[in-house]
Amino acid sequence: MLEIVDIDAGYGGTKVLHGVSIPGSANIVAVLGHNGAGKTTLLRATIGLIRPTRGTVRFDGEDVTHLAPNRRVQRGMAYVAQGQQSFEQLTTLENLQLVADGRRNGRAKIAEMLERFPALAEFATRKAGLLSGGQRQQLAIARALITEPKLLILDEPTEGIQPTIVAEIEQTIIGLAEGGLSVLLVEQHIGFALEAAEHYVVLASGRVAQEGTGGTAAMGSVRAAMAI
Amino acid sequence: MDELLPPLLNGTALGALLLLAALGLTLTFGQMGVINMAHGEFIMAGAFVAYVTQQVIPSSDLSIPLALPLAFVVAGFLGLLLEVTIIQWMYRRPLDTLLATVGVALILQQAALQIFPAQGVPVEKPSWLDGQIDVLGYEWPLRQVFTIVLAAACVAALAAWLKYSSFGRRIRATVQNRDLAETSGVATRSVDRITFFVGSGLAGVAGVAASLIGGTNSQMGVQYIIPAFLVVVAGGIGQIAGTVIAALAVGIAMTFFAYWTSGSLAQVLAFVLVVIFLQIRPQGLFTVRTRGLA
Ligand SMILES: Nc1ncnc2c1ncn2[C@@H]1O[C@H](COP(=O)(O)OP(=O)(O)OP(=O)(O)O)[C@@H](O)[C@H]1O
Ligand SMILES: [Mg+2]
Numbered sequence: 334m335l336e337i338v339d340i341d342a343g344y345g346g347t348k349v350l351h352g353v354s355i356p357g358s359a360n361i362v363a364v365l366g367h368n369g370a371g372k373t374t375l376l377r378a379t380i381g382l383i384r385p386t387r388g389t390v391r392f393d394g395e396d397v398t399h400l401a402p403n404r405r406v407q408r409g410m411a412y413v414a415q416g417q418q419s420f421e422q423l424t425t426l427e428n429l430q431l432v433a434d435g436r437r438n439g440r441a442k443i444a445e446m447l448e449r450f451p452a453l454a455e456f457a458t459r460k461a462g463l464l465s466g467g468q469r470q471q472l473a474i475a476r477a478l479i480t481e482p483k484l485l486i487l488d489e490p491t492e493g494i495q496p497t498i499v500a501e502i503e504q505t506i507i508g509l510a511e512g513g514l515s516v517l518l519v520e521q522h523i524g525f526a527l528e529a530a531e532h533y534v535v536l537a538s539g540r541v542a543q544e545g546t547g548g549t550a551a552m553g554s555v556r557a558a559m560a561i
Numbered sequence: 562m563d564e565l566l567p568p569l570l571n572g573t574a575l576g577a578l579l580l581l582a583a584l585g586l587t588l589t590f591g592q593m594g595v596i597n598m599a600h601g602e603f604i605m606a607g608a609f610v611a612y613v614t615q616q617v618i619p620s621s622d623l624s625i626p627l628a629l630p631l632a633f634v635v636a637g638f639l640g641l642l643l644e645v646t647i648i649q650w651m652y653r654r655p656l657d658t659l660l661a662t663v664g665v666a667l668i669l670q671q672a673a674l675q676i677f678p679a680q681g682v683p684v685e686k687p688s689w690l691d692g693q694i695d696v697l698g699y700e701w702p703l704r705q706v707f708t709i710v711l712a713a714a715c716v717a718a719l720a721a722w723l724k725y726s727s728f729g730r731r732i733r734a735t736v737q738n739r740d741l742a743e744t745s746g747v748a749t750r751s752v753d754r755i756t757f758f759v760g761s762g763l764a765g766v767a768g769v770a771a772s773l774i775g776g777t778n779s780q781m782g783v784q785y786i787i788p789a790f791l792v793v794v795a796g797g798i799g800q801i802a803g804t805v806i807a808a809l810a811v812g813i814a815m816t817f818f819a820y821w822t823s824g825s826l827a828q829v830l831a832f833v834l835v836v837i838f839l840q841i842r843p844q845g846l847f848t849v850r851t852r853g854l855a
Binding site for chain 2: 380381382401402403406407412414418419420421422423427430431432434435476480
């Protein structure tokens with residue numbers, strides 16, 4: 334679904350990613366690495382918030398390297414940013430409507446999300462800025478799912494969230510992946526990431542330090558790579 | 562009471578005119594953060610649209626209602642043109658935007674001078690605006706009532722559009738978090754353009770109202786631009802309710818001052834008051850609250 338070929342990307346003059354690739358063969362890819370390794374930067378380049386200075390991003394057989402993010406969303410990418418972002422001045426419901434607007438089955442998708450995430454139904458008319466972090470993360474995932482994506486890009490979806498809800502979010506992700514959705518996942522929780530992933534990439538200083546097939550068996554080599 | 566009523570009513574009408582002039586700025590300045598000094602000339606453009614419409618359709622009974630949507634579209638397209646050619650390259654550089662749009666304002670004034678007589682042109686008011694209504698013994702000119710009704714209609718339409726329409730949601734989302742809006746599938750560049758179109762179009766509507774009250778000439782935009790910005794800032798930038806209150810307060814204050822002193826001194830006094838108010842409450846009348854700010 335997603336293939337990244339040898340991209341360089343960064344901010345202004347500073348290059349952060351150096352020749353990073355992700356093979357197109359795996360449907361569930363985990364990106365691991367220390368703080369500042371370039372994980373978020375890689376995801377931002379994937380969704381199009383920053384343009385790579387070199388290399389290509391290919392999605393569903395199409396070169397999307399030069400498409401604006403909203404175009405990539407139209408084609409089936411969805412992005413859940415790091416840090417539980419939402420439109421704080423919009424109500425929970427408006428947050429969902431924003432992405433549902435103009436979709437044939439928009440209303441049905443909103444109803445489906447309110448059912449999947451009961452907390453969102455409970456606080457539907459509350460401003461999203463007043464939701465708790467975990468609720469806002471559920472809202473962010475719900476917004477992404479309303480677009481019925483082919484690829485879900487998740488940047489540390491369980492960061493700063495209480496363990497019981499973490500398990501819920503992890504279950505949601507695994508369920509979606511089993512339902513045929515491709516996932517590009519950044520996750521500090523290595524155990525879960527490897528368990529879910531078909532392929533993993535360890536970034537260090539913006540370079541691929543290690544990669545391989547997912548599964549908990551890879552734990553040892555990942556830990557070794559991250560210790561460097 | 563007999564003394565206070567006329568300035569109160571006249572002041573409300575003046576406030577309504579100010580409000581019309583400022584309403585578009587709640588979008589272009591309030592929502593998008595653009596200091597568009599050519600907004601006053603978009604008002605002027607609207608006034609000239611009223612004049613030109615009257616030349617084509619001599620019946621002012623018909624031409625004025627027709628001029629309102631026309632002025633909206635003409636001023637809207639001027640704004641769109643400005644956004645596409647200049648402002649879009651300067652979104653993060655307010656000073657450059659200010660200087661560039663002052664230049665555009667001067668060009669538009671010069672263009673108006675080339676096309677229309679220097680002393681200005683008359684816009685005839687429709688016959689249905691002749692006359693007065695009796696308010697507690699005061700003969701209130703219908704022309705003033707019209708300005709108030711028009712302002713109220715524009716405010717209601719804008720507020721409803723922002724709050725309830727899907728496009729309004731997209732504007733609010735884009736303003737709050739552009740990257741998140743983009744990655745939620747919102748084409749933020751078209752949102753920018755349409756927001757600018759509507760904000761500028763409202764200036765055109767204000768121009769039609771202004772043409773019925775003051776003169777229509779190449780300099781008329783100048784007298785509106787500063788008051789309009791002040792009213793938006795005092796209202797709490799981007800807050801429509803605040804802008805309404807601020808505009809009415811300034812209009813009424815100005816009229817009372819004019820009653821007691823001279824007209825130009827009244828304007829100065831009113832704006833000194835606004836500036837003092839902003840010293841005490843820099844965020845304006847209304848502010849937005851979130852968990853993050855609380
Ligand atoms: N907007 C920005 N402008 C300039 N440099 C940035 C910007 N965002 C990130 N960086 C730099 O890019 C590098 C990689 O940052 P990135 O956010 O991709 O790391 P990360 O792997 O996601 O880290 P974390 O685990 O803390 O989220 C860091 O050195 C960071 O300082
Ligand atoms: Mg990160």
